[in-house]
Amino acid sequence: MEIGQKVKVYRLRDRVNSRVAGMLGKVGTIEEFKMTDGSGVGVIVKFDDNTRTWFFEDEIKPVNQ
Numbered sequence: 001m002e003i004g005q006k007v008k009v010y011r012l013r014d015r016v017n018s019r020v021a022g023m024l025g026k027v028g029t030i031e032e033f034k035m036t037d038g039s040g041v042g043v044i045v046k047f048d049d050n051t052r053t054w055f056f057e058d059e060i061k062p063v064n065q
Contacts, residue, residue: 001030001043001057001060001062002030003030003031003032003033004029004030005029005030005062006027006028006029006062006063007027007028007029007030007043007045007060007061007062007063008025008026008027008060008061008062008063009023009024009025009026009028009045009055009059009060010024010025010059010060010061011024011058011059012024012055012059013056013058013059019051019053020053023045023047023051023053026047027047027063028045028046028047028048029045029046030043030044030045031043031044031045031046031052032044034054036056040056040057041057042054042055042056042057043055043057043060045060
């Protein structure tokens, strides 16, 4: 995955608030990468409504354009 790539949120690994849960199934654009507190990399995704949140890489999939 790379910055600028369109991705779809297809699962949520942990319990999340209702705002983040509402992102399930939505398509957004990768803005940047983020180191997680464990041993992994997350991605910050920006959506059409200008909201941004981060996801683990295994929670999103690339969208074929």
